[in-house]
Amino acid sequence: MGTIQYMLIIVGVIVVGLAVSVSVTIFGTNMKQSNTDALINDCMRLASKAQTYYSKPSYLAGGNHSFADITISDCGWKSATNQNGTYEFTEIGSASFKIVANGNESNRVVVLVLPDSVALLSTE
Numbered sequence: 001m002g003t004i005q006y007m008l009i010i011v012g013v014i015v016v017g018l019a020v021s022v023s024v025t026i027f028g029t030n031m032k033q034s035n036t037d038a039l040i041n042d043c044m045r046l047a048s049k050a051q052t053y054y055s056k057p058s059y060l061a062g063g064n065h066s067f068a069d070i071t072i073s074d075c076g077w078k079s080a081t082n083q084n085g086t087y088e089f090t091e092i093g094s095a096s097f098k099i100v101a102n103g104n105e106s107n108r109v110v111v112l113v114l115p116d117s118v119a120l121l122s123t124e
Contacts, residue, residue: 031105032105032106032107035084035085035103035104035105035107036103036105036107036109036123038084038085038103039084039085039101039103039107039109040101040109040111040120040123042082042084042085042087042101043087043099043101043109043111043120044111044118046072046075046077046087046099046113047099047111047113047118048118049074049075049076050067050070050074050075050097050113051113051115051116051118053067053070053074053075054066054067054070054115055115061074065115066094066095067092067093067094067095067096067097067113067115068092068093068094070089070092070097071089072087072089083104084101084103084104085101085102085103085104085107086101086102087099087100087101087102088100088101088102095114095115096112096113096114096115097112097113098110098111098112098113098121099111099113107123107124108122108123108124109122109123109124110122110123
């Protein structure tokens, strides 16, 4: 083989190496964003169930217009962990609380739950 063929092989290997490197980086970024989206979706599901709990009277296993004693199991979840991450209720008061979700991709979502609204406070 001549010098030109060796040069073409070397250039081809470099191009393929760069393509693989870029695709791995893009895949990692998309994986983290996908996990963040899944955490937000789970938080919104929990918030919706929590608002239902808030409005139910205590004799129907509700909060009787209070979040004070709410737990993850009150929202229909058996565990605070799923395939997307781990969820925790914090700063629980009678009129609001926060859901903190820690994802599998080192990301975090914080949602504020009120009786009639939900606010996404942060995503990291």
